[in-house]
Amino acid sequence: MADKTSKQPENIPGKFYVDQNCVPCNDCIHEAPNLLKYNADESHVYFFKQPSTPDEIKAARNAISVCPVEAIGEDGE
Numbered sequence: 370m371a372d373k374t375s376k377q378p379e380n381i382p383g384k385f386y387v388d389q390n391c392v393p394c395n396d397c398i399h400e401a402p403n404l405l406k407y408n409a410d411e412s413h414v415y416f417f418k419q420p421s422t423p424d425e426i427k428a429a430r431n432a433i434s435v436c437p438v439e440a441i442g443e444d445g446e
């Protein structure tokens with residue numbers, strides 16, 4: 370389960386976030402390329418946009434489901 374107390378600092382504030390466990394493996398970006406991207410040194414990914422439409426929310430939840438290390442959470446603020 371993702372940890373909202375260890376969010377990557379670049380995440381845009383909101384419910385969805387990537388935490389410090391990100392490998393990064395890139396799988397989530399395939400699911401939600403309009404929401405997630407690599408940070409500057411490609412050491413992890415983060416949400417540059419919070420989902421707002423039903424399709425975007427579905428894409429964000431698909432990203433959660435494919436993450437092999439459970440680094441993506443939906444319980445942020």
Ligand code: SF4
Nearest residue numbers: 391392394395397436
């Ligand atoms: S799927 Fe998980 S481990 Fe892979 S890049 Fe995304 S957040 Fe990081």
